[in-house]
Amino acid sequence: MLADEDAWTAVLARDRAFDGRFVTGVLSTGIYCRPSCAARHPARHNVRFFANGEAARGAGLRPCKRCLPDDVSRDERAVLSAIAAIKAAEQPLALAALAEETGYSPSHFQRVFTRHTGLSPAAYARALMAERAAEALTAEGRVTDAIYAAGYSAPSRFYEANQGRLGMAPSAWANGGKGATIHWAVVETSLGSMLVAATDKGVCRLSFNEGREALEDRFPNAELVEGGAEFGALLKSVVEAVEAPGDFSHIPLDVKGTAFQEAVWRELQRIPAGETRTYAELAAAVGKPRAVRAAGSANGANNVAVLIPCHRVIRTGGHLGGYAYGLDIKRKLLEKEAK
Numbered sequence: 001m002l003a004d005e006d007a008w009t010a011v012l013a014r015d016r017a018f019d020g021r022f023v024t025g026v027l028s029t030g031i032y033c034r035p036s037c038a039a040r041h042p043a044r045h046n047v048r049f050f051a052n053g054e055a056a057r058g059a060g061l062r063p064c065k066r067c068l069p070d071d072v073s074r075d076e077r078a079v080l081s082a083i084a085a086i087k088a089a090e091q092p093l094a095l096a097a098l099a100e101e102t103g104y105s106p107s108h109f110q111r112v113f114t115r116h117t118g119l120s121p122a123a124y125a126r127a128l129m130a131e132r133a134a135e136a137l138t139a140e141g142r143v144t145d146a147i148y149a150a151g152y153s154a155p156s157r158f159y160e161a162n163q164g165r166l167g168m169a170p171s172a173w174a175n176g177g178k179g180a181t182i183h184w185a186v187v188e189t190s191l192g193s194m195l196v197a198a199t200d201k202g203v204c205r206l207s208f209n210e211g212r213e214a215l216e217d218r219f220p221n222a223e224l225v226e227g228g229a230e231f232g233a234l235l236k237s238v239v240e241a242v243e244a245p246g247d248f249s250h251i252p253l254d255v256k257g258t259a260f261q262e263a264v265w266r267e268l269q270r271i272p273a274g275e276t277r278t279y280a281e282l283a284a285a286v287g288k289p290r291a292v293r294a295a296g297s298a299n300g301a302n303n304v305a306v307l308i309p310c311h312r313v314i315r316t317g318g319h320l321g322g323y324a325y326g327l328d329i330k331r332k333l334l335e336k337e338a339k
Helices: 004-012 053-058 074-088 095-102 106-117 121-139 143-149 155-162 170-174 212-218 229-243 259-270 279-285 292-300 327-338
Strands: 023-026 031-033 047-050 181-189 192-198 203-208 223-226
Touching: 004 047, 004 292, 023 053, 031 053, 047 053, 074 095, 074 106, 074 121, 095 106, 095 121, 106 121, 181 212, 181 229, 192 212, 192 229, 203 212, 203 229, 212 223, 259 279, 259 292, 279 292
Parallel strands: 181 223
Antiparallel strands: 023 031, 023 047, 181 192, 192 203
């Protein structure tokens, strides 16, 4: 069973990938729903999560007539069965084996699984192992022990699978930047004061109107070093990217997030300068058209402004929407790119 806050996040996103993993009990109405139920979201204090419909009924709740949480289709049963098999396996399972278990052809099962979860079976297994690694890295005393505990056959497999995803070394990622050296500087730009910080992997923070204190909050156990020769060259490239928008794909990044957040960030980087997308278009681009709110949350969780251009996302109808550093900066960025 998921932690309550993780379950609530899935409910707010109406994420179909969590259907069958739990049900949402609404104490004020006496009903329980799928996580993806399209009904209006209840107040958080009225919600309790249950492992399944049987547990919810045991608490005196009745099933929702809109989302029919107990009515599981053959496709859903196949996906849930595959997810259970993936979780139980110590190593990723072959697509053919999963398809045979569920009675589908491999190609059809791949489509069914991807439609329900937003990920292929292989990508789902990799994301699950990465999550296990994150949990193990927090609990285990040694990185190697954590890697094996997560199900990787060898440390090399862990680093290969997570290259470019974790950024910082696993020991640093697990504990507030422990073991990482982060160079940083605050510079003045046409948009105002800008904080830039980078590990040896790439830029890990770009923000406006922040300073050292913001870095200490995010990386309390990292070594923070102001300036530096190599960092100076990177900083120059970042400033140029902000002042003269264009192709800055050559600037290395050191970011991490959930599989969904990282999918959203990749789509943000595909939006050409001078163009915008709506939150609905962003959700559709990552294969989860109903997860508009979750796409917005992932957009807001971006730690590297401009280089991951979350400012290029606006509301349907052309309204700017929100921006962590104020609408004035968002407007100026869009105006720069429009030119």
